Amino acid sequence: MTATTMKAAGTDTAQSEKQPRVQNTGKRLGAAAVRLGAIATFALILLYFALFAPGFLSSFNLINVVEQSAILGVLAFGMAVVIIGGGSNVTEGGIDLSIAANMGLCAAVFATVLQAGYPDAVALLAAIACGIAVGTLNAVAVVGLGILPLLASLAVMNIAAGAELTLTQNTVVGAASPLLAFLVSGSFLGISALAWCLILFSAIMLVFIHKTTFGLRLYAVGGHPEAARAAGINVPLHVGFTYLFSGFCAAIASVLAVSRLSASTPGSGEMLLSVLAAALLGTVFSRRLVPTIGGTLLSVLFIGFLANGFQLLNVSSYWVNGVQGALILLVVAVTSFARGPEASR
């Protein structure tokens, strides 16, 4: 990173970092109110659906939503980790725009390798290798060459999307295998395999990010890179890791996506905005307004339940995007007011 970007990132994070430490009781109550407010909004909307949407509370429907959220959830975790490690500055902070296109490429690789007659293990390894390779490209660009993450991952997004189109010729590549069959129809304790994937992945992530030294260091690197370096943390290593990890998440999500549709399909790049929305919306559930695993999971489920509830209420699906956008704005606006006047500057 150049001296100027370091300085800019430093001052920005310094301002937001200062908040929790010097805040008085009133502000702390305000932040708590936002957190509770966001959760309360979430609960109120669920309550509304439960009362008025037929079949919303049936276990079949609830599991269905969790299943549908699994893909978005895994991707959003990858994005959240990148934002944690890179800081949440708009133009200079960590971001991985290539994550959705990477998922599409991994799905294409996975389905193509399966179609070529190789077993699940080979296909899975190929998909993960592909995801991590794309992640490595991002990491080299961001850490090795010092390119802005927004810009580097934009170029990589084009490469991944183009590679997917070249590989599949923009067609649907069907895939069937024991692993996919298990993911679709397997179940344990009445909960389907896809839902288990999200539950287990969330649990692992929760421990990894919030209960390990590594996770703590990641927050330090993202929050204040200079301080982290002074404290002896290998900053480039940690930042580079986040991009490899988001590539890994893309690969895992691609396997889930292929299992849901029994094929790799073009157009997965469109998920990017939802992934960004989920990862960024998740920050309002945290005390310091940084991305957390729990917050990300909540917002992923929230987005899933919102789409599902609208479907059950027979509201045109054209409304879903708009309401999702309006809710993001509402929640974030309330949050920034609670942050207090200084923090907004």
Next chain:
Amino acid sequence: MSVSHDTGASGAQRLGGFIASYSVVITFLAICLFFAVASPTFLTGANLYNVLVNNVVMLAIVALGLTIVISSGGIDLSVGVSVDMASMVFVMLLAAGYGGVFGVTVGLLAAVAVGVLNAILITRLKISPFLATLGVLFIGQSTQQLATSGGQPIYLITGYAGDQFNAIARTALLGVPTPVLVLIACIVVVYLLLHRSVFGRAVQAMGAQPGVAWYSGLAVPRQQSLVYIGCALLCGITGILLSATVKSYVPLSGNAFLLDAIGATFIGTTLSAERRPTVVGTLLGVLLLAVVKNGLLLIGWNFYWQQVGIGVLVFLVLAVSFGLRRARQ
């Protein structure tokens, strides 16, 4: 801070610095040369005209808008919505039989409304530009789907509306096509505003040192509002040109500009030592993307490979520029 001074720099170092600063220019010239040799049609007047009118004008105007926003330290993900809103309102008004001037005016106002919404969200509600414009992008997509029963395009090829479209897109003054004239006007205005005016200095200050800009007494909210409204207006102009060129309104088509415009603007930042967006840099970025797209098509690469090619090329330009500059420090 260990930027080597010119007096102490060796020839190789100086060359490195030169390449780091002008990698876009060098790449652009090299690519033009390559395509000129590889394809006999590349350097023909008809092809260059085609590149200019179809690939450069609209993207360049959107990218100019983003250049202002990114200069101010923000980002606008809703440029596509502004493009689409202007296009939608314009085409719908023409379809309803209103006059062309009225249609253009109200269309531009629709785009400005998007900018005003962004400005309110960012300056009044204190939402970060990224999230605010992301929210507006979602809302804009829904609005278009609801207004067109799920995304039905509106085609007005012939008749009254067709004439109005032709008056915008198919006319020329002194041999220069009207869209190109519009682009030139936009370039001049944005250049003067951003690089030669008090407003421009305020925008640059906000982008370079937001805290300092605030403490020096700049009216940051007002300037920010102007930035987002100006960007939306420019996108609206693109929307009008777009619908006049294709004689239709296709919902959600504006989004195609977003990533290319961001790419062009940031490629342009490699021209400046402080990595600041500039009008000249942005235009170079747009030209680079447009020429590569056109050239790859001419030498027979299909659309899929074009995307890979552009991604790799952008990556390499950035890698050379950022990498060399880092190596010097």
